[in-house]
Amino acid sequence: MLKISRITDYATVVMAYLAQNPVDIHNAKDITTHTHIALPTVSKILKLLAKAELLISHRGANGGYSLAIEPKKISIASIIKAIEGDVGLTECAHTDSHCQIEASCSIRGNWRVISQIVLNALEDISLLEMVSPMSTQSVSVDKLKQALSEMNTEQQGLQDE
Amino acid sequence: MLKISRITDYATVVMAYLAQNPVDIHNAKDITTHTHIALPTVSKILKLLAKAELLISHRGANGGYSLAIEPKKISIASIIKAIEGDVGLTECAHTDSHCQIEASCSIRGNWRVISQIVLNALEDISLLEMVSPMSTQSVSVDKLKQALSEMNTEQQGLQDE
DNA sequence: TTTAAATAGTACTATTGCGGTCCTAATTAT
DNA sequence: ATAATTAGGACCGCAATAGTACTATTTAAA
Known part of the structure; x- marks a missing residue:
């Protein structure tokens, strides 16, 4: 034990995937396909990450999410905080x-x-x-x-x- | 979040109490009194710590527990492991x-x-x-x-x- | 030798937290 | 207008954890 939650773990996977193309916009469906995490879960994670301003959300058709800042400046701690709070x-x-x-x-x-x-x-x-x-x-x-x-x-x- | 479990937290409190008199034998009741942790819980914790060989148990009347090694050599990690496993x-x-x-x-x-x-x-x-x-x-x-x-x-x- | 005081071990319950899902708005490109 | 998205909740079921209780075993001391 002394674990981070599964959702947080997944969040790092999602962030890692986005970091591969730091500029592109990816929608939830795309991320599901590539990470093999269930769609509703991915969706939930993305909302949390956006709320914490690690991601920028683009609503509407052709929308999706993109990294708010460069991968180098995103710490693991900040991802954990985004999902789990303090x-x-x-x-x-x-x-x-x-x-x-x-x-x-x-x-x-x-x-x-x-x-x-x-x-x-x-x-x-x-x-x-x-x-x-x-x-x-x-x-x-x-x-x-x-x-x-x-x-x-x-x-x-x-x-x- | 990213928490250790409550029991583990208590375990450190118990260990800290024992460390105040590293040689003495304390029974569960005594430890309850001083830490204000419920007796059955204290008892459970003590058993786990003894199993992990951080404490030595003394059975029978006038029995109790004492530290197995000196406080300096007991790491926080070892206490966490004793309660939570790997x-x-x-x-x-x-x-x-x-x-x-x-x-x-x-x-x-x-x-x-x-x-x-x-x-x-x-x-x-x-x-x-x-x-x-x-x-x-x-x-x-x-x-x-x-x-x-x-x-x-x-x-x-x-x-x- | 009996009794009382302890721990050992294990089983049980209740509750909380978490993972996961789904639904209804709001937004925006085409 | 329409279709594709995210936003924001509400919701449920399972699993892990906290906490309790009970019985057996050990041992000091009367």
Whole structure:
């Protein structure tokens, strides 16, 4: 477990397909044919992606969807967020919801930090890298290192709350 | 979303509590009192953690559970694994199960890499760090960098499959 | 030796979430 | 006008999960 939802998984497949022709407009039927994901499901996913402004929708006849920005600038994290909303490993990591054990729970803040770390890893992977066979070198260690140190600074403030 | 399960979340709370007195034996009732997690749930969690050899169980009167190894050597990843089994972000990332779109899915391998990255981040955080107020410096960038480069080597082989 | 206090193991239920489908508008090219 | 699309919901059924309960086993202590 620790899974992303199936729909999110499919969303990355759809995005990957669109990224192959970043300029073209594809309608839902076309995408179904090429990805082998059921039409209603594809349709649902496309709506969510459009709402999150990762795709531009073209209504009416000859309509369809096209990428809103270049594949290089679309992170895996942004796709996950588009489908699943805000990401946090635990309930309290991303909302102010109060779980029952809250009072005695000493590790809230830490889960937030961990969620951030995971999220940063995901922010750091672009759709472009996802389409091309990913030799792990493309996940630049330097980029990750930088992202992490940036996060440290941010979190410093967070701890002070 | 992208959540660990509630039980897993609780498991970290339980482990964190035990880590406060790494030598002592605590029974389920005691842990319930201090964590405010329902007794049957605590009991269930403890059994799973013991099965995964993160805890040692002491049966009979005056029995209970104690940490099997020192908090420093227990990773968050190991706790998650104890409760949820093998971790992978997508279905195909950790099993050989065949999803319907497999044939046209070009991104299988990449999800595996990403899962690895997330897992590494989680392996790198110890229970000890979880108990102490976590300033993100404690998540050593160097350690992460090293873990990542080790992973690169492993994955190199994986890609060749 | 008996009793009480624990864990081990397993089975069960209820509920929530999610995947997936479908229907009715609104929009737009031809 | 018409046909092809997306927009936006509503809806259902299954599966996974949380949480509970029950019985057997083990062990300390009276």
